[in-house]
Amino acid sequence: MHNVKHHLTDQLLMAYSAGTLPEAFNLIVAAHVSMCDDCRAQLASFDSVGGALLDGTDSQPVAEDCFAETMRLITSGALSPVKRPSPSAQGASVLPAPLRDYVGGDVDKVKWKPIGMGVKQAILPTSKEASARLLYIPAGTAVPDHGHRGMELTLVLQGAFVDETDRFGRGDIEIADEDLTHTPVADIGEDCICLAATDAPLRFNKLIPRIAQPFFRI
């Protein structure tokens, strides 16, 4: 919780607050914020900006029966029941709550599919504008070097990886775009589990991964 070194950008936090991101990015932002108190505080201030904007906006007159209709909605019981946000698991689990909701449990419930060299992945069901997947990289193993066509966010959930830019441990998020070509290598100490979200297929630099890419959907 306290050792997070690599954070979300203001741009991403603001877009999450405004509600303009595709689902896969919403998921990775929610997962990082679950693990990072700095970004949680920053997000709260972006929500306050939204509140202040709403407060200061010009109003749009509502229909005469709007209040009566609202009261009818309240008394009719037609509203879906209140869902409290999932409580924190107090560091007992590898996956933060928003991810556990997608997986249906902690890491032991992930349906991994091998993609070669001991690396496994599980694609999570999100809307098609962007994709989210869990990656399992055995300690010491490299993910083939690749560039990015869009934006790729990678959040470390267990272990760590190192690439040309830095070392990323649990809770850290790497933000990669067109300008970065990198070869992430899982740290030797422990198998690495990450959540990756991207809005475009990665561009692998080596021939074999490029051919395999449509099959792996990475």
Added chain:
Amino acid sequence: MKTKYDPTDWITHMTRIRDDQDQTAFAELFQYFAPRVKAFLMRSGADATLAEECTQEVMATLWQKAHLFDASRASVATWVFTIARNRKIDALRKQRRPEPEDLDWGPEEEPDQADILSLQQESEQLGRAIAALPAKQRELIEKAYFGDLSHSEIADQTGLPLGTIKSRIRLALDRLRHAMK
């Protein structure tokens, strides 16, 4: 023109709604916020009919969730904003927006009065700081929040190059931060 009001007053309204299901308090809150929620939804791309319908749902949710409102964590306006934003994502954008896991706040404690007061003061300060932003910066921030547009889509719509937009938003955020100090 913005109606003058004491923002701490909305907290009392929320308490009355939560503890006594007070319809008078709800009606007053409704009168202030429902037209703003509707405007927000229309600026996000809803037509008047859909915006009206969603406004009813947002305000009903506010009543229903009154027990979850915590005045030491958010102003009432921010609370309304987050409910309206979630409704916008469901109804207009058809995306899911998972929430971060909740911190443990302990057993249903009444929040500290000093925390509530300082949060309300900061919220007022933020409101003034936003109102004081140069028009162009304020417009871009409003577009980023209300327009349901990513930065590159804002560029298409305003004809401003992407770099200018990003730096203007950044500048606006810096100013806000400065104003908050």
